[in-house]
Amino acid sequence: MTDLMLPPDRLVTDTLVIRSFDVGDGPGHAEAVTASYDHLRHYMEWAKPRQSAAESELLCRRFRAQYLLRQDFVLGVFDRRSESLVGGAGFHLRGRTLATQYAEIGMWIHAAHAGRGLGTRVLVALLRWGFSEWPWQRIEWRCDEENGASRRVAEKAGMPLETRMRNDATPTGRRRNTLIYAAHRSEWDAETRLAGVLA
Ligand SMILES: CC(C)(COP(=O)(O)OP(=O)(O)OC[C@H]1O[C@@H](n2cnc3c(N)ncnc32)[C@H](O)[C@@H]1OP(=O)(O)O)[C@@H](O)C(=O)NCCC(=O)NCCS
Known part of the structure; x- marks a missing residue:
């Protein structure tokens, strides 16, 4: 099934368009x-005090190519x-193949909207979306134990905490304890979760 999977193009909600x-x-x-540098720099290692439009354009083109x-x-x-762009997100394979049907969601929200x-x-x-139009069976949310907002978002979205990895390291070698929250297609009841979040 995943051999021929073409990624869905976009998700349109009442207020948002989420797309490549x-x-x-x-x-x-x-x-x-x-504009979000101060808000992002603690937990997003790619954040820079000033990013040029040219750098971002190349990045967006790379993201597009990888998506396709x-x-x-x-x-x-x-x-x-x-x-206008109010945040970034993604379904990340982190080196796994699509056949694993396993993705990690990453996210940042523009400081003005957080x-x-x-x-x-x-x-x-x-x-x-991930459990309807995408093939994911398991979706993870990983965060630094000290990232209170990120932990809270996972909890509010109804993702149970599965693992606490002590003395983990980020790609640049910064030590941290990592919490892994996960949702599973077989257990995900979108309507129940949504009702709880939007109530
Ligand atoms: C984490 C992030 C994506 C959350 O987005 P957001 O739009 O701010 O999230 P929400 O407004 O839906 O919810 C934030 C919750 O965290 C809570 N919160 C914020 N800062 C907190 C802190 N330091 N400790 C504990 N809870 C905190 C808020 O009170 C809110 O919970 P509540 O609704 O129960 O009051 C956003 O803050 C962000 O971009 N952070 C920087 C990048 C990042 O850390 N990304 C996640 C990497 S795993």
């Missing part, structure tokens, strides 16, 4: 990540009305 980054998204991406080649599925989260429930809405939307 594409040619031309660079300036908006640069604005969003630069089914290597990694990086997503932009856009406000449906204004079309703390208002958006991260939770995006996570719930990605879980619903």
Whole structure:
């Protein structure tokens, strides 16, 4: 089944469009990540104090290519009305093959939009989408134990905590305890979760 899987193009909700980054998204991406630097730098190792539109454009094109080649599925989260970028997310294989039907969701929310429930809405939307139009059987959310907002978002989206990895390391070697939350297709009741989150 996954041999021929073509990644779904986009998810449109009442307020959001969640889709692959594409040619031309660079300036908006640069604005969003630069404006969010202080908010992102603690837990997003790629964050830089200033990112140029050209750097972001190349990145968005790389994300697009990887998406089409089914290597990694990086997503932009856009406000449906204004079309501005309000965050980034993704279904990441982290070196696994599609045949494993196992993805990790990553996410950042633009500093100007954080703390208002958006991260939770995006996570719930990605879980619903991931268990309907994508082939995922297992979806993980990994976070630094000290990242209170990230932990809370996983809890609010109804992802149970499965594992606490002590003395883990980030790709650049920073030591941390990592919490792994996970949702499973066989257990996911989208309507129940959604009702709880949006009530
Ligand atoms: C983590 C992140 C994606 C959450 O998005 P968001 O839109 O701010 O999330 P929400 O508004 O839906 O929910 C945030 C929750 O965390 C809580 N929270 C915020 N800071 C917190 C902290 N330091 N400790 C504990 N809880 C905290 C908020 O009170 C809220 O919970 P509540 O609704 O029960 O009050 C966003 O803050 C972000 O981009 N952080 C930087 C990047 C990052 O850490 N990404 C995740 C990597 S795993």
